[in-house]
Amino acid sequence: MSLGAVTTRSTRPARGADPLERLFEAGETAPVGVRGGLTPPLTSGYDGDLAIPFRSDRPTVIANFVETIDGVVALDDEGETGGGEVSGFSPTDRFVMGILRALADVVLVGAGTVRSSHGGGWTAQAVNPRRAAEYTELRRTLGLPPYPTTIIPTVSGDLEPNHPPFADENVPIVLVAPGATAERLRAKGFAAHISIEAVDTTDTIAAGALLDLAARLGARLVLSEGGPHLIADLVADDLLDELFLTLAPQIAGRAPGAPRFGLVEGVDLWPERARWANLSSVRRAGDHLFLRYRFEENGR
Secondary structure (H helix, E strand, O other): OOOOOOOOOOOOOOOOOOOOEEEEEOOOOOOOOEEEOOOHHHHHHHOOOOEEEOOOOOOEEEEEEEEEOOOOOEOOOOOOOEOHHHHOOOHHHHHHHHHHHHHOOEEEOOHHHHHHOOOOOOOHHHHOHHHHHHHHHHHHHOOOOOOOEEEEEOOOOOOOOOOHHHOOOOOOEEEEEEHHHHHHHHHOOOOOOEEEEEEOOOOOOOHHHHHHHHHHOOOOEEEEOOHHHHHHHHHHOOOOOEEEEEEEOOOOOOEOOEOOEOOOOOOOOOOOOOOOOEEEEEEEEOOEEEEEEEOOOOOO
């Protein structure tokens, strides 16, 4: 086992869900359109409404991450263990994650994140079952289907049909892979709710190709939960519009032989391509901060 491997959960003592307190909210500009308008129970829990502006030229892309005070988003040497361990399994973080999934048409998840997950998939109801009915009602009110479509890019095709996140036949899933890999995936016999889309590449799958697919599916809002390499591709190609970032009150540290990933991995942006963002809102729940950043782009 490598020094970076994680075998246990965070040792932070268990605690209930701290209520969200709105500390700052920037004024909104008039958008082309928005996705949002929370139902009263969710508005109360979020301490205010939430609406995400649409772009006019492509689907709006938002990302949701949690990181430690020292900027760690994944605690193992493969970049696959994070989320709950980083947040200390914060119920409030899961509440916000549920809202964002409930608003999305598509949830974009990297294959490494999928392989490390043994839960119920990327729906609001799966991440926060206690408020499942509220998320379901929000999607009904917004005229959305019961669940967003999950898009999973994979170059290797190292995914198996019996993996737990694939079990719910009501949740549409699209596996995106290079042509030869797509053929191998089809031969594995995935269930009918899982479709396989071939792309013209032999190695990396461009973030733009994933958004083109999302647009063909009719998506207006794409939520990325896909790990630090996937978000790196979005940032590098100027495709990330907003970032919802939870700052968890722990320090993970790094040491030689124990790599731990930051928010963006695999691309060098500074100084020529450094990205700057505008702070859109700040909320607090206990010792966690919930930050929303907006990246200004042409076409907004």
